[in-house]
Amino acid sequence: xxxxxxxxxxxxxxxxxxxxxxxxxxxxxxxxxxxxxxxxxxxxxxxxxxxxxxxxxxxxxxxxxxxxxxxxxxxxxxxxxxxxxxxxxxxxxxxxxxxxxxxxxxxxxxxxxxxxxxxxxxxxxxxxxxxxxxxxxxxxxxxxxxxxxxxxxxxxxxxxxxxxxxxxxxxxxxxxxxxxxxxxxxxxxxxxxxxxxxxxxxxxxxxxxxxxxxxxxxxxxxxxxxxxxxxxxxxxxxxxxxxxxxxxxxxxxxxxxxxxxxxxxxxxxxxxxxxxxxxxxxxxxxxxxxxxxxxxxxxxxxxxxxxxxxxxxxxxxxxxxxxxxxxxxxxxxxxxxxxxxxxxxxxxxxxxxxxxxxxxxxxxxxxxxxxxxxxxxxxxxxxxxxxxxxxxxxxxxxxxxxxxxxxxxxxxxxxxxxxxxxxxxxxxxxxxxxxxxxxxxxxxxxxxxxxxxxxxxxxxxxxxxxxxxxxxxxxxxxxxxxxxxxxxxxxxxxxxxxxxxxxxxxxxxxxxxxxxxxxxxxxxxxxxxxxxxxxxxxxxxxxxxxxxxxxxxxxxxxxxxxxxxxxxxxxxxxxxxxxxxxxxxxxxxxxxxxxxxxxxxxxxxxxxxxxxxxxxxxx
Amino acid sequence: xxxxxxxxxxxxxxxxxxxxxxxxxxxxxxxxxxxxxxxxxxxxxxxxxxxxxxxxxxxxxxxxxxxxxxxxxxxxxxxxxxxxxxxxxxxxxxxxxxxxxxxxxxxxxxxxxxxxxxxxxxxxxxxxxxxxxxxxxxxxxxxxxxxxxxxxxxxxxxxxxxxxxxxxxxxxxxxxxxxxxxxxxxxxxxxxxxxxxxxxxxxxxxxxxxxxxxxxxxxxxxxxxxxxxxxxxxxxxxxxxxxxxxxxxxxxxxxxxxxxxxxxxxxxxxxxxxxxxxxxxxxxxxxxxxxxxxxxxxxxxxxxxxxxxxxxxxxxxxxxxxxxxxxxxxxxxxxxxxx
Numbered sequence: 001x002x003x004x005x006x007x008x009x010x011x012x013x014x015x016x017x018x019x020x021x022x023x024x025x026x027x028x029x030x031x032x033x034x035x036x037x038x039x040x041x042x043x044x045x046x047x048x049x050x051x052x053x054x055x056x057x058x059x060x061x062x063x064x065x066x067x068x069x070x071x072x073x074x075x076x077x078x079x080x081x082x083x084x085x086x087x088x089x090x091x092x093x094x095x096x097x098x099x100x101x102x103x104x105x106x107x108x109x110x111x112x113x114x115x116x117x118x119x120x121x122x123x124x125x126x127x128x129x130x131x132x133x134x135x136x137x138x139x140x141x142x143x144x145x146x147x148x149x150x151x152x153x154x155x156x157x158x159x160x161x162x163x164x165x166x167x168x169x170x171x172x173x174x175x176x177x178x179x180x181x182x183x184x185x186x187x188x189x190x191x192x193x194x195x196x197x198x199x200x201x202x203x204x205x206x207x208x209x210x211x212x213x214x215x216x217x218x219x220x221x222x223x224x225x226x227x228x229x230x231x232x233x234x235x236x237x238x239x240x241x242x243x244x245x246x247x248x249x250x251x252x253x254x255x256x257x258x259x260x261x262x263x264x265x266x267x268x269x270x271x272x273x274x275x276x277x278x279x280x281x282x283x284x285x286x287x288x289x290x291x292x293x294x295x296x297x298x299x300x301x302x303x304x305x306x307x308x309x310x311x312x313x314x315x316x317x318x319x320x321x322x323x324x325x326x327x328x329x330x331x332x333x334x335x336x337x338x339x340x341x342x343x344x345x346x347x348x349x350x351x352x353x354x355x356x357x358x359x360x361x362x363x364x365x366x367x368x369x370x371x372x373x374x375x376x377x378x379x380x381x382x383x384x385x386x387x388x389x390x391x392x393x394x395x396x397x398x399x400x401x402x403x404x405x406x407x408x409x410x411x412x413x414x415x416x417x418x419x420x421x422x423x424x425x426x427x428x429x430x431x432x433x434x435x436x437x438x439x440x441x442x443x444x445x446x447x448x449x450x451x452x453x454x455x456x457x458x459x460x461x462x463x464x465x466x467x468x469x470x471x472x473x474x475x476x477x478x479x480x481x482x483x484x485x486x487x488x489x490x491x492x493x494x495x496x497x498x499x500x501x502x503x504x505x506x507x508x509x510x511x512x513x514x515x516x517x518x519x520x521x522x523x524x525x526x527x528x529x530x531x532x533x534x535x536x537x538x539x540x541x542x543x544x545x546x547x548x549x550x551x552x553x554x555x556x557x558x559x560x561x562x563x564x565x566x567x568x569x570x571x572x573x574x575x576x577x578x579x580x581x582x583x584x585x586x587x588x589x590x591x592x593x594x595x596x597x598x599x600x601x602x603x604x605x606x607x608x609x610x611x612x613x614x615x616x617x618x619x
Numbered sequence: 620x621x622x623x624x625x626x627x628x629x630x631x632x633x634x635x636x637x638x639x640x641x642x643x644x645x646x647x648x649x650x651x652x653x654x655x656x657x658x659x660x661x662x663x664x665x666x667x668x669x670x671x672x673x674x675x676x677x678x679x680x681x682x683x684x685x686x687x688x689x690x691x692x693x694x695x696x697x698x699x700x701x702x703x704x705x706x707x708x709x710x711x712x713x714x715x716x717x718x719x720x721x722x723x724x725x726x727x728x729x730x731x732x733x734x735x736x737x738x739x740x741x742x743x744x745x746x747x748x749x750x751x752x753x754x755x756x757x758x759x760x761x762x763x764x765x766x767x768x769x770x771x772x773x774x775x776x777x778x779x780x781x782x783x784x785x786x787x788x789x790x791x792x793x794x795x796x797x798x799x800x801x802x803x804x805x806x807x808x809x810x811x812x813x814x815x816x817x818x819x820x821x822x823x824x825x826x827x828x829x830x831x832x833x834x835x836x837x838x839x840x841x842x843x844x845x846x847x848x849x850x851x852x853x854x855x856x857x858x859x860x861x862x863x864x865x866x867x868x869x870x871x872x873x874x875x876x877x878x879x880x881x882x883x884x885x886x887x888x889x890x891x892x893x894x895x896x897x898x899x900x901x902x903x904x905x906x907x908x909x910x911x912x913x914x915x916x917x918x919x920x921x922x923x924x925x926x927x928x929x930x931x932x933x934x935x936x937x938x939x940x941x942x943x944x945x946x947x948x949x950x951x952x953x954x955x956x957x958x
Contacts, residue, residue, distance in 0.1 A: 018839055270757045274955075292721070348852055348890050349946070449634070449940075450638065451632050452636060453638070453936045453937055453940050454633060454933065454936065455636060455894035455895070455929075455932040455933060455936045456894065456895055457895030457898055457899075457927070458894055458895070458898065458932045459893060459929070459932075461898075461913075461914075462642075462645065462646075462917065462929060463645065463926060465917050465920075465925075466646070466648050467648070474896070495823075500847060539848060544777065548779045550778055551781075551782065552779060552780070552895065552899055555781045555899065555902075556898065556899065556902060556914060557914075557918065568779075569783060571779075571781060571785065574785050575781075575785075575902070575903060576802065577788065577792070577793070577800040580785055580788055580789050580793060580800070581789075581793045584789075587785055591785065591786070594779070594782065595774075595777065595782060596776045598776040598778060598779070599774060599778075600775055600776040601777070602773055602776070603773060603897070606773075
């Protein structure tokens with residue numbers, strides 16, 4: 001409320017410090033006594049001054065302007081991809097630590113780094129193992145809880161999958177930890193440390209989406225994990241003793257044999273990447289996989305890709321130097337060249353292919369998921385790709401921040417336009433009813449009464465359901481605006497009508513009539529501007545109400561349909577108690593910004609009401 | 620007074636039929652043809668002209684060929700249906716729910732009971748808290764306690780109901796574990812008597828708390844504003860000047876006059892709670908009430924049920940308006956004389 005003392009002296013009025021300079025810039029006149037003020041200041045100016053003398057209202061205005069600017073400007077930078085979704089990015093918690101490797105790893109020298117879904121595992125030259133990124137997958141499964149036996153062993157190689165990780169120590173023992181729901185960490189008996197006689201060394205370990213692949217020095221291959229999801233069959237009779245290397249994709253793997261040919265390891269191809277091109281030949285040097293494609297490096301230095309290229313993995317660029325190593329992420333590939341430079345291509349959604357400009361001479365690269373690590377000759381580790389999501393992701397792997405920003409624009413646009421519709425109807429009908437009175441007034445007021453006696457939300461829901469089924473998302477958005485406008489005009493109409501009654505007997509109206517001014521002109525250009533200031537309060541509050549109603553409708557599923565985000569339908573996700581419990585970032589951020597915006601609007605409305613109220617001036 | 624009320628009742632009845640006609644027209648915008656649905660499988664087996672004849676016959680039997688206004692009158696129960704009997708809303712036939720495969724009247728019993736308990740308890744609690752609180756704030760305006768409460772109410776009435784619902788679920792159900800997160804009773808329980816009541820209340824407690832909380836903020840502000848307005852009036856000064864006790868001044872002189880604007884807002888608020896508020900709350904808490912039923916019917920395009928529920932909501936709104944009028948006449952003697 002008004003914080004000034006009640007002794008009637010305007011000079012005692014305290015002013016909020018932030019806006020003292022605004023007043024001095026735009027309203028330079030001193031505080032005047034009541035008589036001087038009436039002669040010199042327009043009522044509008046008094047209202048503005050009153051408004052700016054209230055700290056709460058001014059702070060609310062500033063905050064609201066910031067939020068509004070944010071949601072209208074930021075969408076130009078944070079673009080929204082409506083089709084965006086990724087099963088590996090589901091419910092990622094907020095933060096940008098996905099590539100924040102421990103400094104100890106760099107100091108001791110990198111032995112190996114493996115990238116899993118949103119987390120990474122690394123081993124340094126002393127055999128110490130590190131895990132960083134979003135390693136806490138559920139309340140129970142946390143890959144950051146490295147088992148005692150693993151942290152005490154001297155690790156030389158690591159592999160990271162969707163929800164499990166592998167490590168190989170210098171004795172040739174393989175350790176696995178993480179989720180074991182589908183046998184991801186249950187090693188085949190031949191590989192188990194206690195009944196293995198260490199008669200063969202381990203050459204490669206791979207961990208992928210709930211399955212693992214291991215290649216031994218004597219050319220054998222072992223697979224284990226979720227065989228329902230992935231094709232991890234292995235024809236041991238046919239290939240044992242000849243396997244040189246393996247490449248894993250999301251759902252299967254392919255192997256490179258000692259004769260330089262590539263083949264699938266199983267019996268019958270299920271996935272496109274298992275269908276190795278016939279003309280590939282037998283001069284393959286190395287293979288690697290993305291989510292659903294395989295990239296092969298041939299002896300002559302050229303690259304071949306097959307399988308399903310989702311995000312442009314097959315548009316292989318030109319290289320300035322022969323290729324030394326290739327590595328695949330989820331939707332991209334990175335190649336290390338002989339001259340120490342690095343080239344990335346494929347999906348660009350999370351900057352996976354934006355190799356840093358000033359990269360030094362690179363010794364080795366470690367790639368996976370959406371992340372890249374480049375180990376420079378000078379021991380420095382450079383990273384590029386997805387760092388994380390500042391507000392996390394939702395149940396479909398969509399960035400909450402970009403949806404928050406774009407949803408805010410949608411919510412505010414709908415709120416504003418529905419208020420405009422409400423204003424147009426309310427002012428025209430209220431103006432006509434108040435000016436003419438009599439039968440016109442009676443009819444308009446009865447219509448207003450009928451509309452206002454309709455139950456608002458149920459009625460809006462049925463209108464949206466009936467009209468919204470046969471139209472596009474955009475049209476539906478406009479329909480929602482119109483529905484909100486049409487159902488909420490009676491309040492404003494009554495206010496304008498009451499003001500009209502008072503104004504139409506004023507001298508200036510009589511003067512205008514005597515001069516023969518058209519009646520429509522008297523109403524809309526003489527009287528309405530005079531009552532606008534009173535309507536301003538109602539309009540401000542109506543904006544808040546419209547936003548609330550739109551979000552309630554979207555929350556109930558009858559507003560703007562998914563995947564177009566609004567603050568309401570984003571909160572719709574949080575109707576689920578599992579989301580409320582475990583994935584707080586899905587509703588806390590949007591709830592907070594929405595709540596703050598609504599509180600600000602109401603505070604601005606209250607401030608305006610007080611500023612307009614002559615009683616509030618203590619006279 | 621009687622004449623005035625009679626006038627209002629007649630007016631409301633007219634409005635009810637007008638709104639119901641409008642609803643019926645909106646409902647008829649939905650492109651659906653039950654006759655075509657029944658006849659479509661026969662299209663291949665019959666000759667085209669024979670099919671058309673049978674189709675038209677079926678349309679006549681189902682009463683689909685009649686003009687909109689006639690169908691409305693039949694649905695309402697003003698006119699005899701095709702079979703010669705009156706079977707409309709006025710006769711208590713609310714239609715047939717396609718998703719439940721039962722008559723609408725048999726479905727809405729339990730949800731109605733839940734909704735009425737929910738709304739009644741929360742309304743009584745809200746008013747019991749909000750009126751003394753609002754008066755206290757007005758009497759102690761601009762003191763520390765009032766300012767704190769004002770800040771709290773701004774937050775309360777700015778936040779959408781569902782957000783408060785989610786927040787309360789998180790605090791009271793997830794973090795503290797005092798209440799269940801949703802539902803109407805313990806699954807599989809066979810409590811009877813007192814235990815059943817306690818179980819019900821345990822499940823309904825959180826929705827009620829949320830409804831009371833959201834109502835609290837807005838209503839306290841209304842009561843406070845009305846009281847503050849009245850307290851500046853001259854007759855209050857007169858009452859104090861002639862030495863009346865402060866209690867008498869506040870509760871007898873001021874409050875009775877402040878009640879006039881308050882009663883309008885109370886009714887408006889109650890209508891809002893009964894329709895929109897409980898709709899959102901019941902969905903947030905998965906409570907089997909009318910709001911959830913309406914929502915489910917709309918999502919499964921069970922339009923006869925929707926239409927019946929819509930009529931129910933309209934009726935509640937209109938009764939609310941009528942009650943406002945009656946409370947006006949009770950509170951303000953001038954209305955009785957005027958009209």
